[in-house]
Amino acid sequence: MNQLDLKRMVAYRAAQLVPDGALIGLGSGSTAELFVQFLGERVRNEGLRVVGVPTSERTVAAAKAAGVELTTLEEHPELDMAFDGADEVDPDLNLVKGLGGALAREKIVAKASRVFVVLVDESKLVDILGSKSPVPVEVLQFGWTRTSRELESMGLQPVLRTRDGLPYVTDNGNYVLDLHVGPISNPSDLDLKLHLVTGVVETGLFIDIASLVMVGTQDGVIEMRRPQD
Numbered sequence: 523m524n525q526l527d528l529k530r531m532v533a534y535r536a537a538q539l540v541p542d543g544a545l546i547g548l549g550s551g552s553t554a555e556l557f558v559q560f561l562g563e564r565v566r567n568e569g570l571r572v573v574g575v576p577t578s579e580r581t582v583a584a585a586k587a588a589g590v591e592l593t594t595l596e597e598h599p600e601l602d603m604a605f606d607g608a609d610e611v612d613p614d615l616n617l618v619k620g621l622g623g624a625l626a627r628e629k630i631v632a633k634a635s636r637v638f639v640v641l642v643d644e645s646k647l648v649d650i651l652g653s654k655s656p657v658p659v660e661v662l663q664f665g666w667t668r669t670s671r672e673l674e675s676m677g678l679q680p681v682l683r684t685r686d687g688l689p690y691v692t693d694n695g696n697y698v699l700d701l702h703v704g705p706i707s708n709p710s711d712l713d714l715k716l717h718l719v720t721g722v723v724e725t726g727l728f729i730d731i732a733s734l735v736m737v738g739t740q741d742g743v744i745e746m747r748r749p750q751d
């Protein structure tokens with residue numbers, strides 16, 4: 523199976539976990555979109571009743587195409603579950619997210635959910651966060667060069683994310699700086715330090731948020747759970 527097959531397998535399995543009547547967070551990215559498609563199949567075929575809070579405009583479009591009803595956190599501040607992809611997962615279920623740029627809304631929705639389920643293929647598993655992926659940080663456009671310099675002075679090598687030669691702009695109207703930090707010995711500490719930098723809106727470090735990680739492997743789907751859950 524290739525990477526897409528593994529993502530599809532895990533997304534399908536996760537969609538079968540959603541109980542009737544659930545209020546759920548809908549993540550962003552290719553795996554989350556596959557999940558939304560499989561959820562839509564259950565809505566159409568089984569009459570599953572489910573309402574989702576989307577984490578990006580792309581997910582809004584995917585949910586509408588799949589026939590999944592949408593709501594907002596203003597209407598429903600507490601969700602039963604959220605399902606989302608990730609860019610890296612470490613053995614403590616800490617994550618790097620945001621290569622698709624949806625990190626801020628994703629983190630808000632994940633924290634609003636009683637259970638946060640992460641869907642990845644096995645290539646996303648790492649021993650130490652930062653080993654493969656940069657850490658995305660969403661920053662205000664205003665003064666972003668100043669914010670970037672402050673991050674640089676912390677030894678973090680920020681690179682402004684671009685698309686088609688222009689700065690990439692998030693759904694919130696902000697920029698993204700990708701921090702090329704290498705293996706992170708203390709992700710929680712780094713997350714706290716990043717939040718102290720003026721201009722930083724949110725980081726792609728998801729610490730102690732995931733309850734369950736479902737991993738698509740060549741041998742099937744394996745589950746990693748937080749020890750205390």
Ligand SMILES: O=C[C@H](O)[C@H](O)[C@H](O)COP(=O)(O)O
Nearest residue numbers: 551552553607620622623624
């Ligand atoms: O902003 C994007 C998200 O954090 C995605 O969930 C993450 O990048 C994983 O995406 P994919 O499922 O496409 O690998």
